[in-house]
Structures are given as C-alpha cells and as structure tokens.
Amino acid sequence: xxxxxxxxxxxxxxxxxxxxxxxxxxxxxxxxxxxxxxxxxxxxxxxxxxxxxxxxxxxxxxxxxxxxxxxxxxxxxxxxxxxxxxxxxxxxxxxxxxxxxxxxxxxxxxxxxxxxxxxxxxxxxxxxxxxxxxxxxxxxxxxxxxxxxxxxxxxxxxxxxxxxxxxxxxxxxxxxxxxxxxxxxxxxxxxxxxxxxxxxxxxxxxxxxxxxxxxxxxxxxxxxxxxxxxxxxxxxxxxxxxxxxxxxxxxxxxxxxxxxxxxxxx
Amino acid sequence: xxxxxxxxxxxxxxxxxxxxxxxxxxxxxxxxxxxxxxxxxxxxxxxxxxxxxxxxxxxxxxxxxxxxxxxxxxxxxxxxxxxxxxxxxxxxxxxxxxxxxxxxxxxxxxxxxxxxxxxxxxxxxxxxxxxxxxxxxxxxxxxxxxxxxxxxxxxxxxxxxxxxxxxxxxxxxxxxxxxxxxxxxxxxxxxxxxxxxxxxxxxxxxxxxxxxxxxxxxxxxxxxxxxxxxxxxxxxxxxxxxxxxxxxxxxxxxxxxxxxxxxxxxxxxxxxxxxxxxxxxxxxxxxxxxxxxxxxxxxxxxxxxxxxxxxxxxxxxxxxxxxxxxxxxxxxxxxxxxxxxxxxxxxxxxxxxxxxxxxxxxxxxxxxxxxxxxxxxxxxxxxxxxxxxxxxxxxxxxxxxxxxxxxxxxxxxxxxxxxxxxxxxxxxxxxxxxxxxxxxxxxxxxxxxxxxxxxxxxxxxxxxxxxxxxxxxxxxxxxxxxxxxxxxxxxxxxxxxxxxxxxxxxxxxxxxxxxxxxxxxxxxxxxxxxxxxxxxxxxxxxxxxxxxxxxxxxxxxxxxxxxxxxxxxxxxxxxxxxxxxxxxxxxxxxxxxxxxxxxxxxxxxxxxxxxxxxxxxxxxxxxxxxxxxxxxxxxxxx
Ligand code: FES
Numbered sequence: 001x002x003x004x005x006x007x008x009x010x011x012x013x014x015x016x017x018x019x020x021x022x023x024x025x026x027x028x029x030x031x032x033x034x035x036x037x038x039x040x041x042x043x044x045x046x047x048x049x050x051x052x053x054x055x056x057x058x059x060x061x062x063x064x065x066x067x068x069x070x071x072x073x074x075x076x077x078x079x080x081x082x083x084x085x086x087x088x089x090x091x092x093x094x095x096x097x098x099x100x101x102x103x104x105x106x107x108x109x110x111x112x113x114x115x116x117x118x119x120x121x122x123x124x125x126x127x128x129x130x131x132x133x134x135x136x137x138x139x140x141x142x143x144x145x146x147x148x149x150x151x152x153x154x155x156x157x158x159x160x161x162x163x164x165x166x167x168x169x170x171x172x173x174x175x176x177x178x179x180x181x182x183x184x185x186x187x188x189x190x191x192x193x194x195x196x197x198x199x200x201x202x203x204x205x206x207x208x209x210x211x212x213x214x215x216x217x218x219x220x221x222x223x224x225x226x227x228x229x230x231x232x233x234x235x236x237x238x239x240x241x242x243x244x245x246x247x248x249x250x251x252x253x254x255x256x257x258x259x260x261x262x263x264x265x266x
Numbered sequence: 267x268x269x270x271x272x273x274x275x276x277x278x279x280x281x282x283x284x285x286x287x288x289x290x291x292x293x294x295x296x297x298x299x300x301x302x303x304x305x306x307x308x309x310x311x312x313x314x315x316x317x318x319x320x321x322x323x324x325x326x327x328x329x330x331x332x333x334x335x336x337x338x339x340x341x342x343x344x345x346x347x348x349x350x351x352x353x354x355x356x357x358x359x360x361x362x363x364x365x366x367x368x369x370x371x372x373x374x375x376x377x378x379x380x381x382x383x384x385x386x387x388x389x390x391x392x393x394x395x396x397x398x399x400x401x402x403x404x405x406x407x408x409x410x411x412x413x414x415x416x417x418x419x420x421x422x423x424x425x426x427x428x429x430x431x432x433x434x435x436x437x438x439x440x441x442x443x444x445x446x447x448x449x450x451x452x453x454x455x456x457x458x459x460x461x462x463x464x465x466x467x468x469x470x471x472x473x474x475x476x477x478x479x480x481x482x483x484x485x486x487x488x489x490x491x492x493x494x495x496x497x498x499x500x501x502x503x504x505x506x507x508x509x510x511x512x513x514x515x516x517x518x519x520x521x522x523x524x525x526x527x528x529x530x531x532x533x534x535x536x537x538x539x540x541x542x543x544x545x546x547x548x549x550x551x552x553x554x555x556x557x558x559x560x561x562x563x564x565x566x567x568x569x570x571x572x573x574x575x576x577x578x579x580x581x582x583x584x585x586x587x588x589x590x591x592x593x594x595x596x597x598x599x600x601x602x603x604x605x606x607x608x609x610x611x612x613x614x615x616x617x618x619x620x621x622x623x624x625x626x627x628x629x630x631x632x633x634x635x636x637x638x639x640x641x642x643x644x645x646x647x648x649x650x651x652x653x654x655x656x657x658x659x660x661x662x663x664x665x666x667x668x669x670x671x672x673x674x675x676x677x678x679x680x681x682x683x684x685x686x687x688x689x690x691x692x693x694x695x696x697x698x699x700x701x702x703x704x705x706x707x708x709x710x711x712x713x714x715x716x717x718x719x720x721x722x723x724x725x726x727x728x729x730x731x732x733x734x735x736x737x738x739x740x741x742x743x744x745x746x747x748x749x750x751x752x753x754x755x756x757x758x759x760x761x762x763x764x765x766x767x768x769x770x771x772x773x774x775x776x777x778x779x780x781x782x783x784x785x786x787x788x789x790x791x792x793x794x795x796x797x798x799x800x801x802x803x804x805x806x807x808x809x810x811x812x813x814x815x816x817x818x819x820x821x822x823x824x825x826x827x828x829x830x831x832x833x834x835x836x837x838x839x840x841x842x843x844x845x846x847x848x849x850x851x852x853x854x855x856x857x858x859x860x861x862x863x864x865x866x867x868x869x870x871x872x873x874x875x876x877x878x879x880x881x882x883x884x885x886x887x888x889x890x891x892x893x894x895x896x897x898x899x900x901x902x903x904x
Contacts, residue, residue: 067338134444143717144717146395162399199397
C-alpha cells in the first residue's frame with residue numbers, strides 16, 4: 001500500500017455509498033484511489049477513481065459538484081461521518097488531500113436527512129431548501145421604482161451583520177449534520193439578514209412566520225440546541241442567527257402576525 | 267449579408283429613453299397568455315425570469331444545477347460597476363460608457379454600451395432594495411473601490427462575494443415569483459435543442475437530468491442566458507458544468523455566433539499545480555488594488571524565497587510599462603505581460619508559470635488587519651489551495667481562461683437573427699467588444715435581465731399571437747427524436763477513452779494554439795487537430811450507463827461533443843480576424859512594445875457566423891461598427 005509514500009503520493013481505500021435510485025436499496029462498496037498527490041482536491045481524487053471505474057466498464061460514482069471553489073453549494077458528501085469532511089470553513093471541493101495520509105480508509109456517504117431524498121449514490125435532492133426561500137425568504141421589491149441606494153444609510157455594523165448571515169451557500173450541511181434534520185441555521189441566517197436591514201424589516205414578522213411554517217411542511221425537524229449545524233457549516237454561519245430567528249418569531253407573535261398568516265391559509 | 271444591429275440613431279444620451287418610448291407594449295391583461303422560456307438562472311436568467319414574471323408573463327425557467335441559486339455568476343468575487351459617482355471623483359454615465367467602449371478595444375456597438383452604463387445605476391438601487399448587503403462606510407453609505415481599466419472608484423462590492431450576493435438577490439426575486447405562480451422552475455434540466463417553427467424560436471428540448479426524460483417545452487419566446495464557453499479550454503475558472511451547449515444548439519438551428527475568438531484570459535488566477543487538475547481558481551482582480559505584481563530580474567533568483575530578493579532585483583513590470591495604470595492595467599494587457607515574463611524564463615513556482623502578487627507594501631502601509639478586512643476570504647482560499655500564507659509571502663498568480671466576450675449575435679433588442687430567440691448576459695456578444703473590464707459582467711447580466719429584456723421582449727410579443735405552437739408540432743417531434751438519437755449514439759460507441767480524456771486533449775490544444783497568443787501557424791495547426799480529435803471522439807469515447815437516469819458522463823459527453831464542434835468555429839474566427847484587438851492577440855499584429863495592433867480599416871466589424879454543417883466552412887456575416895461618440899483611437903494605458 002505505501003509503496004508510493006516515498007514520492008509523496010498516496011493510495012487510499014474509499015468506502016462509498018452506492019444507490020441506484022431514490023427507491024432502491026443502497027450499500028457500501030470499496031474502491032482504491034491510487035497515486036493521489038497531496039495537491040489533489042478531494043473531488044479530483046474522486047475523479048481519478050471514477051476514471052478507473054469507467055475504464056473497468058463500471059458505472060462511476062455520482063456526486064454533485066460544480067464551481068469547485070466553495071461558493072455554489074453544490075458539492076455535498078459526508079466524509080468519515082462529517083459533512084464536507086469537517087475541516088474548518090471548507091467545502092468538500094476545497095478540501096485537499098494533504099489532509100489525508102497514505103493508506104487511510106475514507107468513508108463517503110450522501111447527506112442523510114428526511115428532507116433530502118437520495119437521487120443516486122451521493123447525490124441528493126435539496127429542493128426543500130428552495131421551498132423555504134419561496135415561502136418568504138425575500139424582500140418583496142418589484143423591479144424598478146426603488147429609491148437611490150444611498151437614500152437610507154445603513155450602519156457598517158448592520159451591513160456586516162447582514163453579510164455574515166448572507167454568506168450561506170445553501171449546501172445543506174447544517175441539515176445533514178443535525179440529529180433532527182432541522183434547517184434552522186439556513187432559515188435563521190436568511191431571516192436575520194433581512195430582519196437586520198431596514199429594507200427587510202417591513203415584512204419581518206410575516207417572513208419568520210411563513211418560513212417556520214414551511215420548515216415543518218417540508219420535512220425539516222426542530223432545533224434542540226445541538227449546534228452540530230454551526231460546526232459543520234463550511235461558511236462559519238453562527239448559531240446566533242437561530243436565536244435571532246426565535247426572537248423575531250416572538251416579536252411576530254406579539255404583533256399577532258402569526259395567527260393572521262395561519263388564517264390567510266399560509 | 268450586412269447585419270443590422272437596429273441601434274437607434276440620434277443623440278446617444280437620449281437613445282434608450284426614446285427607443286423605450288417607441289417600443290410596442292403588451293396589454294397587461296394579455297401578458298399572462300404569453301409563455302416565455304428562460305434557459306439559465308445566473309444573474310441574467312434569474313433577473314429576467316423574475317422581472318418577466320412580475321410583469322405578468324407566464325415564465326418557465328430551466329437550469330442544470332439542483333437549484334437556481336447555484337449558477338456560476340455566484341463565483342464572481344470582485345464587484346459590480348455603476349456610474350453613481352458617489353466618491354465624487356469625476357465619474358459619469360458618459361465616462362463608464364467611454365471606458366467600456368475603449369476597454370473593449372472598439373469592437374462593441376456604442377448604443378448598447380450606452381444603455382448599459384445608463385441602467386447601471388438602477389441596478390445598484392434595485393439590489394439594495396432586495397437586501398443585498400453591499401459594503402458600507404461608517405456613515406452608512408455605499409462603499410466603492412477601483413478596478414482594472416478605470417481611474418475612478420465605481421465598483422460596488424459585498425466582501426469578496428459580490429456575485430453570490432447579487433445572484434442570491436435575483437434568486438430571491440425569482441423565488442418570490444415561483445411562489446406567486448408566474449414562474450415555473452425546472453432545476454436539473456439541460457437544454458439540448460432549440461425548436462424553430464416557421465423561422466421563429468418557439469420551444470426548447472430538454473433532458474431531465476434525474477430521470478433522463480427528453481421532452482419539449484413550447485413557448486412564445488425563448489430567452490437564452492446560458493453563460494459563456496471558456497471551458498472550451500478545459501482548464502478555466504468556469505464551473506465544471508458550464509458549456510456552450512445551449513448556445514451551440516441554437517447556433518445549429520440558425521442563430522449566428524458572433525466574435526467567438528474574443529475570449530478573456532484573467533490575469534489573477536492560482537497557477538496550475540498538476541495534470542490531474544480539474545479547474546483553475548480565480549483570485550479577484552480587486553487584489554491588484556493593493557498587491558504589486560513582480561518577477562525577479564535575475565534568473566538566478568528564481569529559486570530563492572521571495573522575501574530574500576532585494577527590492578532592486580525585482581521587476582515590477584506593470585508599474586514600469588504602464589506608469590499611469592500600473593497594476594490596474596486592463597485584463598488582457600496584464601495577462602499577456604505575465605505570459606511574456608514567463609516565456610522569458612522569469613516565471614516563478616512549479617513549471618515557471620507564475621508571477622508574484624505581493625502585498626507586503628500595502629501591509630506595511632495599512633496594516634495586516636486592513637488587508638485582512640478587504641481580502642481575508644481570498645487569502646484564506648489561496649492558502650487552502652496552495653498551503654501558502656500570503657500575508658507572509660507573495661501569492662503566485664497566472665492567467666487563466668475566464669470569460670467569453672463573444673456569443674450569439676443579438677440586435678439592440680437582445681434578439682438574435684432568429685425571431686423570438688433572445689440572448690442575455692455572457693451568452694450574447696453585445697457590450698464588451700474584444701475585452702471586458704473588471705466588474706462589468708455582473709453589471710451586464712443584471713442590466714439585460716432587470717432593465718432591458720422586460721421592455722424589448724414586449725416589442726416582439728406585441729406582434730405575435732400567443733400559443734401558436736403546440737408540443738405535437740412536427741418540429742417538436744423531430745427535435746425530440748434528434749436529441750434522443752444523439753444520446754443513443756453517444757452511449758453506443760463504447761470505445762476506449764473517457765470523455766474527460768477528450769475534453770482535456772481539446773483544451774490543451776486550444777490553450778496552446780488558440781490561447782493568449784495566436785498566430786496563423788498555430789491557428790492553422792489547430793484547425794487540423796480539432797477535427798481529428800472530434801472524429802476520434804465519435805469512434806472511441808466510452809460513455810458508461812444508460813440514458814434512463816442520472817448519468818453525469820452522458821451529460822459531459824454531450825457538452826464535449828458540442829465543444830469539439832464549437833472549437834473549430836472559435837479558431838476559424840481567430841484566423842479570419844487578421845488583427846489584434848483586446849483579448850484576441852495575433853502575434854503578427856503588435857506594436858514594438860508588444861501592444862495589440864488593431865486594423866480598423868479592415869476589421870471594424872462584428873463577425874457573425876452562420877452554421878453550414880459540422881466541419882463545413884461557416885458563412886461570415888458582418889455588422890459594421892460605427893464610432894460616433896468615442897473617437898476610434900489606439901487604446902493606451904500608459
Ligand atoms: S462544488 Fe461549488 S461549493 Fe463545492
């Protein structure tokens with residue numbers, strides 16, 4: 001196994017979840033990744049394995065990926081039990097093989113959560129996250145007819161806070177990491193971003209009520225303060241945004257906005 | 267054929283306002299009877315779909331990713347330009363217009379560029395209203411920075427993730443319309459054909475990437491916002507799924523492809539580390555605001571750590587050659603200058619393909635904290651990839667393919683020569699000429715989607731009847747059959763080489779022969795190599811699995827097949843354009859100091875190519891370019 005260790009390349013054992021389709025049973029298969037350098041990214045290592053599989057006449061491992069630079073939120077796999085592999089502020093596509101050593105065994109699985117059905121192998125359906133945004137994760141600004149961008153000064157601290165929340169890439173690692181399959185960090189970040197900005201405050205009560213509702217409707221669980229989400233988040237989104245969401249919800253209750261929404265059938 | 271861009275005449279300052287007034291309107295009650303198909307959900311597509319939905323049109327939107335929020339606009343880092351002139355530093359709509367025409371090396375249509383500059387200010391206001399958290403100063407006002415090719419500060423930004431924030435803004439507006447029921451979203455679908463009925467674009471054939479189903483969607487107009495084709499070089503800063511496929515399929519159905527040879531090589535990317543590499547990562551050009559670019563003067567210093575090379579032995583070549591723009595010289599110039607240094611044997615890092623981008627002067631002047639605040643995430647990204655700390659040692663950078671200025675030909679309405687087919691954003695050829703300035707891509711995508719197409723598409727729809735074509739139309743049936751046949755053919759070859767091997771081979775050829783420096787010889791060589799790679803591909807590619815479910819190899823095979831045809835057109839265009847301009851550099855045409863030498867007498871036109879069959883000579887149509895507001899001049903950044 002370690003014949004290559006002297007020239008810095010590695011051989012690794014991959015134990016990968018294979019599943020043909022959403023309703024098929026899945027199982028682990030073992031593969032070898034050969035001649036991997038420390039500079040390979042994790043996904044490039046997977047490419048090497050896939051090229052081998054194709055040449056052997058087998059079906060390559062299906063996995064989501066696109067930008068390969070940590071911003072699109074497409075890549076998504078649980079590596080050795082942790083979403084994205086568990087390195088600080090690192091998506092799977094940004095993880096480099098220098099973090100592993102020759103002979104390592106690596107377990108690779110899809111996001112597992114009630115709200116994310118498996119499509120194939122490591123690919124899951126994260127449409128439920130889109131549904132949360134569709135519920136009310138926006139400011140209802142029609143195109144055109146808006147005031148000058150500088151009409152309302154926004155303090156630097158406010159802008160920075162909103163940006164901290166807005167950095168979420170929507171990958172769903174928080175949901176995958178949560179024992180309850182909750183999307184509180186995802187929703188909390190969006191709710192906080194808009195609740196903090198003057199432009200978003202007008203609709204804040206309706207927004208929080210509708211998004212909390214949508215979480216239940218789309219198969220997400222509840223928060224019981226494990227904070228696994230924050231640990232798994234490749235963008236370092238802070239759990240303080242969940243607390244903010246809860247505060248916004250209480251405010252909405254106080255303004256009787258939640259009941260009104262329920263009545264309007266939302 | 268001489269093409270007419272339908273640009274309004276008269277005073278340019280009033281051109282868009284007057285034109286808008288003249289455009290036909292669709293009665294509000296009739297709008298929902300019209301169905302518009304929007305392909306791609308990046309800045310252009312998402313903003314178009316959202317805005318058309320708000321207006322009451324019946325919109326269907328398509329993207330290949332699992333969510334519209336992931337389109338590659340999301341990766342744009344640096345910023346978005348607008349002519350707000352908030353810093354009071356002499357900016358104006360006219361100056362943004364002027365800079366863009368000049369930056370594009372006088373190869374764009376003036377009226378289109380004017381319109382872009384004019385609506386740029388509305389974009390900023392719109393995004394602020396949507397809750398885009400732009401950077402602010404302590405008084406709460408929007409902050410600006412300067413960017414390559416400009417001497418004013420007009421770039422708005424949201425940390426190093428401006429594209430992400432703007433896209434999430436457009437995605438939120440799109441999501442609102444999805445909920446309102448005006449937009450129906452089809453993620454994980456890929457457009458594989460354009461349906462043209464009686465000469466007009468009336469539908470698209472798509473493959474559902476989850477189930478493999480191939481079906482037609484019909485509509486009254488098709489809006490292509492499918493991005494650029496930089497992945498024809500294989501290694502580029504584009505996402506893995508970016509391809510020319512949607513545009514190429516439209517081209518094969520009659521849409522002219524304009525100026526494909528105008529490709530942008532971005533100067534500040536992380537150099538390639540090995541052969542296995544799947545993509546290159548861009549470091550925002552905004553880094554050039556505070557970083558100084560240099561290489562060692564002496565070759566014997568190449569292996570020394572950078573900080574042991576004394577100041578006097580460093581060549582800050584951009585500052586030396588372009589004293590007034592210095593490290594902020596436009597992208598094409600900065601890229602070529604880096605290549606020159608490396609060709610000259612003074613490149614640093616593995617393979618000698620890199621130059622230093624050094625922050626030590628700025629860190630001394632402003633402190634590490636300020637630099638961290640401005641570029642923290644970029645430094646982090648750099649370290650993750652290279653394992654090097656750029657606060658302590660200079661970054662290494664090298665140019666990489668990044669953006670395509672060329673694209674489907676469109677008139678002033680953003681409509682292609684195929685009536686009913688509109689093309690937005692990077693997929694069209696319109697405003698950047700032969701070179702795009704930094705922070706202008708985001709501006710164009712959102713201008714096209716929020717503020718141009720909502721008006722101009724009305725002019726077309728007002729003259730048509732809704733619902734003319736049904737899915738049982740013979741053209742639809744034929745399109746489905748063709749797309750299916752192509753998939754089956756790919757699956758049946760069962761050869762020996764993988765799809766990746768072919769796209770790598772094509773990419774290497776394109777980079778070597780049709781990359782940063784092109785000559786008649788390299789282009790002629792490429793025109794021999796490309797068809798032979800393509801032929802081998804169709805005999806020897808191995809695509810595993812079936813077409814009946816998720817099959818990423820099949821997806822890539824289709825995209826590669828299209829790149830293999832498109833590459834030939836790009837190369838032909840580069841060979842035909844016997845001048846240098848912007849990102850198109852023909853080594854035969856340069857000034858003694860290495861600057862691109864245009865030939866306005868013979869090439870002051872846009873080249874729009876008509877498809878005549880695979881491997882067959884395409885037909886050239888010209889759209890002459892007139893410069894009435896910006897004086898045609900040698901582009902100088904000295
Ligand atoms: S592939 Fe885009 S974040 Fe990993």
